[in-house]
Amino acid sequence: MSAGTGTAAGAGLDVDALARWMDAEGLAGEGERPALDRLSGGSQNELYALDRGGVRTVLRMPPPSAAASRVDGLRRELRLVRALKGTDVPHAELAGGDETGDVLGMPFYVMAAVDGWCPADSRSWPAPFDVDVEARRGLAFELVDGIAKLSRVDWRARGLEGFGRPENFHERQVDRWLAFLGAYRFRELPGLDEAAEWLRRNRPVHWEPGIMHGDYQFANVMYSHGAPGRLAAIIDWEMTTIGDPLLDLGWALLGWVGEDPEPDALSYIDLGGMPKRAELLAHYERVSGRSTADIDYYLVLANWKLGVVLEKSYAAFVHGEPVDPKVEAFGPMVLQLIGTAADLARSLPGKGN
Template sequence: MTEVIADHPGVDADALGRWLDEHHAPGAGERPVLELLSGGSQNTLIRVQRADQRMVLRMPGVRADAARLDGLRREIRLVRGLKGTDVPHAELVAADESGAVLGKPFYVMAEIDGWSPMGGGWQAPFDTDLQARRGLAFALVEGAAKLGRVDWRAQGLEGFGRPDGFHERQVDRWLNFLSAYQVRELPGLDVAADWLRRNRPSQFTPGIMHGDYQFANVMYSHGEPARLAAIVDWEMTTIGDPLLDLGWCLLGYDGENPATDGFYLDMTGMPTRSELLAHYEAVSGRSTEQIDYYLILANWKLGIMLEKTYAASLAPNSRVDPRVAAAMGPMVLQLMTTAADLSRRAK
């Protein structure tokens, strides 16, 4: 859904238009027409149209704290660093890290002509053509592989993350994160945590990782064949172990074949895990020999992240959509159960 707005709180269309002209953005001299877009959970998304040119502005929400502002600045640096790479993304038009123009940092990016499976499931023909649907999973994995092979130092991202000790930090960091809001017992939490501590990779090749890489955070081009139009929502990106993004791609797989129910999308007809691992290796040049670790960590970590939303839904005067809360409760438990079961079966 979209809503046409003359001015958004914090967005002066005239000031924005002048700034866009200064940065040689498309639609020179035109006053922008602003349209509020849905889909931005952590940040506000606004379509910016000047004449026949359309872009998207991304900025922190009205109640954003300092951490959210810093996170937006990190996104700007990351998207700037992707310029010239083969990673599908919305290209940066211009950015204001200072907040001088609109009172908060923001950036403007190219609008993507594509679709998200979160907008009602698989779009035609992928809703009925299972052979075509297979390509969506291969394209998802290929996007992760391309992101992970970017020469991040050459792209100006030195110091963007702390890859040293990445895996040593994971379990304790996320258990500490959970302790701030945990409201119930999570069966399987400690089983998976203990296994992760004992089986973390002894070495890895650092690279850019999205941090929440799944069908929910990509857009596809319209029509066949399946092609990734853009990776979106970079809030959790860092320099770490890109193989964790592959583990995120395989959420919904607790074995060779995808789940037949309980996942947020219909995975009928999707490739086997072995097929996806082979494709990732071919594109990335990385070994997937330790995929069990990454898949267990992905399920375990996502469960902890989603538990925060569930816990927030229980607070008085909660702003969490009751439908979201109802889905999160059992979803977190299933993710923890999957992580624990996979750890018990792992070599």
């Protein structure tokens, strides 16, 4: 996230009301008006840096034009970060939040500012990870470490009962995402049905529900500056639910179809020099206490599902809807993801093969 040029007044925020709320929450700088600066980097929500009492925090809220679904999504995020407060999961810890919208006209929450960097923003490894391959390996272990810690949070004890529907999670996946695709499908996607049938036949028999980020990858984490690599925060919780955390592991390993990562498997970062898949699976098992015996299923599902999700944005681009021009790159990417899912399914032994 980087500072923008907008002002709080221009955005229409009631800074005095915000200051009173911060006082009531016991946040630093009692009696002071916070200095606000609009940040770039929020796609679904607006972000503001707050400086008050020598403490820097970040405010996150939907824009005034947000649909009801977006507002409800922010409330879900607030519920989640409340549940994570005090855990060992790296995240921007909650300072306070308002679900009602009474303070600023929209629900919002304030979180600790994270001093770090995101691989998707830099598009290359910063020093020393650009040349120190051993240090770069540590970034992958840290990535897996974060999702392993998230998977072991006692979500029921943390008040997240009803946050998702873990019952029949895997039974719903294929039909749900095929229905999602059916709303905008405009071209053939080779391998789609073959991978879907394999997924139906090879669902995990035993799995344990947990908090699932939903889009876990290098693009949605931040690292502390310098070496050794240390995960500073998991970010972008919009798709989080209670489901199967091992799907997050499959998502994180999208570049590792085999033991060695494909250096250009991710469009935004080079995976050259990263650990072997077996090393990362062993680390995940040690930290999470979960078995990764069915990882191939999760890799097929992750590739297949991401292809379906990205196809929606590509369809909007093809039909001339106002989207980021970079979405054009999703066209071949979708075909590669679904093709990878089908190729992997063909190569694997399965219950129905």
